[in-house]
Amino acid sequence: MLRVRDAQDKAAFSDLFRHFAPRIKAFLMKSGASATLAEECAQDVMATVWQKAGQFDPARASVATWVYTIARNRRIDALRRSRRPEPEALDWGPESEPDQADIYEVAQEHLRLGAALAALPDKQRALIERAYYGDLSHSEIAHETGLPLGTIKSRIRLALDRLRHQMS
Amino acid sequence: MTIRHHLSDPLMMAYAAGELPEAFSLVVATHVSLCNECRAALAGFEAVGGAVLDASPAAGISDHCLQATLARLGQPDPAPVVTPRKRGTLPSPLQDYVGGDVDRVKWRSIGMGVRQAILPTGPGGSARLLHIPAGQSVPDHGHRGLELTLVLQGAFRDDCDRFGPGDVEIATEALDHTPVAEAGQDCICLAATDARLRFKNLIPRLAQPFFRI
Numbered sequence: 224m225l226r227v228r229d230a231q232d233k234a235a236f237s238d239l240f241r242h243f244a245p246r247i248k249a250f251l252m253k254s255g256a257s258a259t260l261a262e263e264c265a266q267d268v269m270a271t272v273w274q275k276a277g278q279f280d281p282a283r284a285s286v287a288t289w290v291y292t293i294a295r296n297r298r299i300d301a302l303r304r305s306r307r308p309e310p311e312a313l314d315w316g317p318e319s320e321p322d323q324a325d326i327y328e329v330a331q332e333h334l335r336l337g338a339a340l341a342a343l344p345d346k347q348r349a350l351i352e353r354a355y356y357g358d359l360s361h362s363e364i365a366h367e368t369g370l371p372l373g374t375i376k377s378r379i380r381l382a383l384d385r386l387r388h389q390m391s
Numbered sequence: 392m393t394i395r396h397h398l399s400d401p402l403m404m405a406y407a408a409g410e411l412p413e414a415f416s417l418v419v420a421t422h423v424s425l426c427n428e429c430r431a432a433l434a435g436f437e438a439v440g441g442a443v444l445d446a447s448p449a450a451g452i453s454d455h456c457l458q459a460t461l462a463r464l465g466q467p468d469p470a471p472v473v474t475p476r477k478r479g480t481l482p483s484p485l486q487d488y489v490g491g492d493v494d495r496v497k498w499r500s501i502g503m504g505v506r507q508a509i510l511p512t513g514p515g516g517s518a519r520l521l522h523i524p525a526g527q528s529v530p531d532h533g534h535r536g537l538e539l540t541l542v543l544q545g546a547f548r549d550d551c552d553r554f555g556p557g558d559v560e561i562a563t564e565a566l567d568h569t570p571v572a573e574a575g576q577d578c579i580c581l582a583a584t585d586a587r588l589r590f591k592n593l594i595p596r597l598a599q600p601f602f603r604i
Binding site for chain 2: 277295340354372
């Protein structure tokens with residue numbers, strides 16, 4: 224992803240495409256899109272990944288998470304045709320060099336989360352997947368996910384506290 | 392700002408999944424704009440989305456698709472410049488709906504000094520801003536569905552607790568409450584419901600169809 228962002232490397236983009244486009248297509252079909260629409264949207268999402276690569280910050284989110292948010296927004300446009308208000312963007316500032324330790328931690332969290340999701344009992348994992356496919360309403364979503372989100376939350380919380388401190 | 396009442400995990404997950412009605416999404420986006428803790432929680436739930444996407448079984452996609460996508464790639468956007476925070480009472484997601492800060496809200500009186508402004512949101516819920524004079528109560532009401540109330544200025548109290556700036560009250564059908572604005576400063580809130588409020592008192596109940604609350 225960084226080669227796409229920093230060098231506009233089309234070979235690296237093709238690798239990303241081969242990994243993510245089939246998954247985005249499957250994800251959107253689970254959300255109720257036809258195969259044709261899902262394939263079109265997967266191409267749109269990947270084109271957006273290229274277009275907005277400058278916004279990708281490996282110290283804040285994994286590639287999969289970043290691609291997921293683009294796919295989600297595309298789904299809202301294409302299938303739900305509604306608007307999604309976004310939180311106020313934060314100015315992390317040009318001087319905030321991505322911290323190598325943060326980048327490493329984000330990649331580790333992604334692996335841990337994937338392993339934890341795979342290790343959940345089938346029924347519980349299916350409920351989480353259905354929530355993200357848009358198959359559950361907010362009142363049907365369980366309070367307890369059984370996933371280790373604590374480390375992600377506390378790392379981001381620390382980064383936000385540092386940022387607010389710099390701004391004040 | 393010390394925020395004591397936060398959004399629930401199911402609401403955060405539904406927002407991260409892109410499945411909340413727009414009115415509730417507006418409350419979440421506004422609260423997250425004010426609250427580091429919930430912004431961090433949102434990032435956690437988006438990371439779950441990333442894990443779910445990564446674990447999705449790959450659907451067949453032809454090489455032709457890749458070629459077609461490569462053919463349409465243009466010059467990437469320059470790195471984004473974050474617009475500085477719009478200073479004011481209303482966080483920026485809300486300012487986008489109002490078209491500015493509090494001074495731009497088109498209030499309508501709904502009686503007893505209380506004013507409201509309905510915000511244009513899509514199906515599945517409704518959102519409105521409420522302006523309650525300091526010390527004044529909002530008519531006693533219950534809910535058929537879910538009601539989220541986010542305090543933007545001042546504070547209110549009800550049978551449950553005190554809610555100050557940035558706090559969200561999550562009220563379900565079980566709760567009948569009479570929120571009272573605290574003395575000192577008028578209270579401004581953003582409220583979203585997925586069903587109509589149920590007033591106990593006849594007069595507000597009669598007024599309901601006219602004011603769309």
